Amino acid sequence: MLEQGSEAGWCYITGPEQEKNQNKAKTMQTDLTDLVTGTLSAEQIVMMLEHLPVDITYVDQDDIVRYFSGEKHRIFPRSKAIIGREVQNCHPPDSVEVVEKILQAFRNREKDHADFWINMRGRFIHIRYFALYDAAGNYRGTIEVSQDITDIRSLEGERRLLDWK
Numbered sequence: 001m002l003e004q005g006s007e008a009g010w011c012y013i014t015g016p017e018q019e020k021n022q023n024k025a026k027t028m029q030t031d032l033t034d035l036v037t038g039t040l041s042a043e044q045i046v047m048m049l050e051h052l053p054v055d056i057t058y059v060d061q062d063d064i065v066r067y068f069s070g071e072k073h074r075i076f077p078r079s080k081a082i083i084g085r086e087v088q089n090c091h092p093p094d095s096v097e098v099v100e101k102i103l104q105a106f107r108n109r110e111k112d113h114a115d116f117w118i119n120m121r122g123r124f125i126h127i128r129y130f131a132l133y134d135a136a137g138n139y140r141g142t143i144e145v146s147q148d149i150t151d152i153r154s155l156e157g158e159r160r161l162l163d164w165k
Helices: 002-008 042-051 093-107
Strands: 032-034 039-041 055-060 065-068 113-120 123-133 139-148
Touching: 039 042, 093 123, 093 139
Parallel strands: none
Antiparallel strands: 032 039, 055 065, 055 139, 113 123, 123 139
């Protein structure tokens, strides 16, 4: 709290002095990943990704598929056999040119996202591709996020109170 208070500033009081070599509190768990705004275990990260109502696939900077979310919100069929495969080899031949165009635009920083939407089996699917860049601005890959937004599109007005009916 002392460190974070110093970062954000103190409200209504003059902040306390900090020791120059103050030791940061260490967590009891050693399997946590620092996510800049918090720390989570691999299990917690997977749980969060699996419960988001989206279908996520991550492709690294070399066009290799490294991750996809599980079955709960899967829109497009995936097999673990695609892990380690070039993303171009995971698409129908007639769409590979579009995949290449998106990846090249991301690499060249001409674009940082691409959006598509389709009707599939009576549902409205929103497909989004996002370029990932590190702090130095280097291209580090792409995430594909697909979501069934059929029910979202039908929302009207407002709901400001909890109503689980």
